[in-house]
Amino acid sequence: MHEIADFRSDTVTRPSPAMRRAMVEAEVGDDVLGDDPTVKVLESMTADLFGKEAGLYVPSGSMGNAVCLGSQVVAGDEIIVEEWAHCLNFEAGGVAGLFGLLTRTLSSHRGAMDPDEIASWIRPGDLHAPRTALVAVENSHNFHGGAVVPLANLTAIRELCLSRGVLTHLDGARIWNAAATSGVPLPEYGALCDSMSVCLSKGLGAPVGSVVLGTRAMIERARVFRKRLGGGMRQVGILAAAGIHALAEMRGRIGDDHEHARVLAEGMARLPGLELDPAAVETNIIFVKVTAMPPQEFVDRLHADNIWTLALGAEECRFVLHCDVDREDVDRALAVMADVLPGER
Numbered sequence: 001m002h003e004i005a006d007f008r009s010d011t012v013t014r015p016s017p018a019m020r021r022a023m024v025e026a027e028v029g030d031d032v033l034g035d036d037p038t039v040k041v042l043e044s045m046t047a048d049l050f051g052k053e054a055g056l057y058v059p060s061g062s063m064g065n066a067v068c069l070g071s072q073v074v075a076g077d078e079i080i081v082e083e084w085a086h087c088l089n090f091e092a093g094g095v096a097g098l099f100g101l102l103t104r105t106l107s108s109h110r111g112a113m114d115p116d117e118i119a120s121w122i123r124p125g126d127l128h129a130p131r132t133a134l135v136a137v138e139n140s141h142n143f144h145g146g147a148v149v150p151l152a153n154l155t156a157i158r159e160l161c162l163s164r165g166v167l168t169h170l171d172g173a174r175i176w177n178a179a180a181t182s183g184v185p186l187p188e189y190g191a192l193c194d195s196m197s198v199c200l201s202k203g204l205g206a207p208v209g210s211v212v213l214g215t216r217a218m219i220e221r222a223r224v225f226r227k228r229l230g231g232g233m234r235q236v237g238i239l240a241a242a243g244i245h246a247l248a249e250m251r252g253r254i255g256d257d258h259e260h261a262r263v264l265a266e267g268m269a270r271l272p273g274l275e276l277d278p279a280a281v282e283t284n285i286i287f288v289k290v291t292a293m294p295p296q297e298f299v300d301r302l303h304a305d306n307i308w309t310l311a312l313g314a315e316e317c318r319f320v321l322h323c324d325v326d327r328e329d330v331d332r333a334l335a336v337m338a339d340v341l342p343g344e345r
């Protein structure tokens, strides 16, 4: 049990003692000059996991998505993206501000866009219309409550894109969570996209970093965009060592977070003044509608008892499970919520 149970995000985790030791002992060099051995190990290890040719270590998931887009499309191109995608809504407008991209946003069923609808929007580009350059998918899908996008949907989108000469990008910030639930081997996800970005600093507990994956040629272009965005870092093996530790030691326990999410969701569904469908909780994220009081008031009252969460929008709160929340924290959170919420139980 922790003094504070922090459900705001899976980004709040702190490096474990073993991870810190790996960081202290990391061999380093100047990675911009290409000689940090620890970064190279992390990049090739991640690429191998997904069956991709090459990898590039970047400081954040936002930069990961940015360098994938920047290195593959040009200003004035259109990308097709799900309406609640992270790269569209939560990366400070980078797709437009950095790269001058048009976005065709499509609704979805829990993150799974309809391939027929995508097909109807793909345009080759001509004197009048923009060219559709890329389709971006997100798995698991953060703002659809950590939903796992079905493999069949990803496969259909991939086949469509290949047949129409359009690139596919996978925002796999939480691909570890998706894979833990779906049982799909990581190389199968890797095979369904041209570029992907995976986070080490979410469910895997590293303090910093994402890895971008693609072909060797794509990664070399991405390296230029990383430098352009100020993401070329020097003796960064210190951070990459945390990523290696995360990949080796932390992936295996991610099912615990899903189990904690299930227990929390089922408990919350029984409380008055909260509305959610526990069956919709597939991974480590829970969105709950708060009907008993304004969500921010609920957040503030939990905060007073050292349960931290976030109000998102006018009606909902989000709870995210991660390696720094244990089963006792979940039980205590449920007890505090039962106290804070009014009425019969």
Ligand SMILES: *Cc1c(COP(=O)(O)O)cnc(C)c1O
Residues within 6 Å of the ligand: 059, 060, 061, 062, 063, 065, 086, 087, 138, 142, 171, 173, 174, 199, 210
């Ligand atoms: C967190 C997240 C990112 C990247 O976020 P950073 O804070 O920039 O590391 C990208 N995509 C998704 C789906 C995310 O949840």
